[in-house]
Amino acid sequence: MAESLELPVIDLSSPDRISTANSIRQACIEYGFFYLINHGVEEQLLQNVFDQSRKFFSLSLEEKMKLSLKEYRGFSPIYAENLDSSTSSKGDLKETFHIGPLEGHESHVNQWPSKEMLPSWRLIMEEYYQKVLSVGKRLSSLIAMALNLEDDFFEKIGALDKPFGFLRLLHYPGEMGASDEVIYGASAHSDYGMITLLETDAVPGLQVCREKLKQPRIWEDVDHVKGAFIINLGDMMERWTNCLFRSTLHRVMPIGKERYSMAFFLDPNPDCMVECLKSCCNDSSPPLFPPIRSGDYLRERISAAYSS
Ligand SMILES: O=C(O)CCC(=O)C(=O)O
Numbered sequence: 406m407a408e409s410l411e412l413p414v415i416d417l418s419s420p421d422r423i424s425t426a427n428s429i430r431q432a433c434i435e436y437g438f439f440y441l442i443n444h445g446v447e448e449q450l451l452q453n454v455f456d457q458s459r460k461f462f463s464l465s466l467e468e469k470m471k472l473s474l475k476e477y478r479g480f481s482p483i484y485a486e487n488l489d490s491s492t493s494s495k496g497d498l499k500e501t502f503h504i505g506p507l508e509g510h511e512s513h514v515n516q517w518p519s520k521e522m523l524p525s526w527r528l529i530m531e532e533y534y535q536k537v538l539s540v541g542k543r544l545s546s547l548i549a550m551a552l553n554l555e556d557d558f559f560e561k562i563g564a565l566d567k568p569f570g571f572l573r574l575l576h577y578p579g580e581m582g583a584s585d586e587v588i589y590g591a592s593a594h595s596d597y598g599m600i601t602l603l604e605t606d607a608v609p610g611l612q613v614c615r616e617k618l619k620q621p622r623i624w625e626d627v628d629h630v631k632g633a634f635i636i637n638l639g640d641m642m643e644r645w646t647n648c649l650f651r652s653t654l655h656r657v658m659p660i661g662k663e664r665y666s667m668a669f670f671l672d673p674n675p676d677c678m679v680e681c682l683k684s685c686c687n688d689s690s691p692p693l694f695p696p697i698r699s700g701d702y703l704r705e706r707i708s709a710a711y712s713s
């Protein structure tokens with residue numbers, strides 16, 4: 406078993422926003438991961454989402470495949486996604502369901518299980534989507550402050566006027582597989598977007614590697630903290646900040662136990678240009694990445710993960 410990592414804890418309800426933003430800055434520079442507490446999403450709603458998720462994933466494969474992934478929305482079966490094809494040839498041992506924006510951005514292409522089969526599904530998922538999106542927006546204003554920017558910076562540059570949020574339900578079935586090759590629940594990856602808000606059912610498995618360029622890689626466990634979101638930054642935040650803020654490598658180990666989690670990826674409006682912030686570069690440290698349209702970047706990364 407790996408060592409557990411003691412991640413910083415950020416209190417979203419703290420009235421002292423300047424001190425919270427300073428703590429976030431420290432956490433984003435050192436870890437790219439932190440716990441978020443007092444975020445206001447009720448425990449009961451989280452339980453309801455997990456219950457509905459369990460119900461969906463326990464349907465027959467045939468039933469689930471009726472909602473198979475289209476335009477990044479819907480069901481994706483075990484092994485369909487491979488987050489790191491350099492370590493695993495088979496794909497990841499997880500099944501997922503994706504729900505895209507509820508408004509604009511082709512919201513009509515979202516897919517929903519039938520009311521006969523799962524009567525409360527859509528209502529509960531929509532309620533959770535709205536609440537986690539609103540937490541993500543509050544958090545991004547603190548992240549802007551952590552970068553010494555106005556708190557509405559990400560709205561002003563068109564990243565969050567129409568955010569591109571994806572709710573991803575995950576189910577790791579728990580069997581280990583008999584092959585010699587390790588089949589990861591989720592193989593090593595960094596997230597693509599801006600911020601990820603993760604909730605797990607407390608079953609362990611999530612690990613992070615703080616130094617992605619160092620070999621051999623050192624992996625540390627991220628423990629579950631009841632009632633907290635696990636927050637991590639994605640690659641677009643790394644691009645904006647010229648690697649000042651980290652998009653940290655993480656993975657989910659197979660531990661022989663069934664596991665459920667849900668990740669909310671708060672990504673910028675696809676039309677938003679992501680380019681190095683002025684405050685994060687100068688003559689001696691020029692931008693490490695060229696400007697890129699958020700939608701193009703996401704499309705490229707997602708296709709790579711589903712290509713094998
Ligand atoms: O299930 C987890 O704990 C992590 C999932 C994850 O990293 C992802 O979906 O990007």
Ligand SMILES: [Fe+2]
Nearest residue numbers: 594595596655
């Ligand atoms: Fe991830």
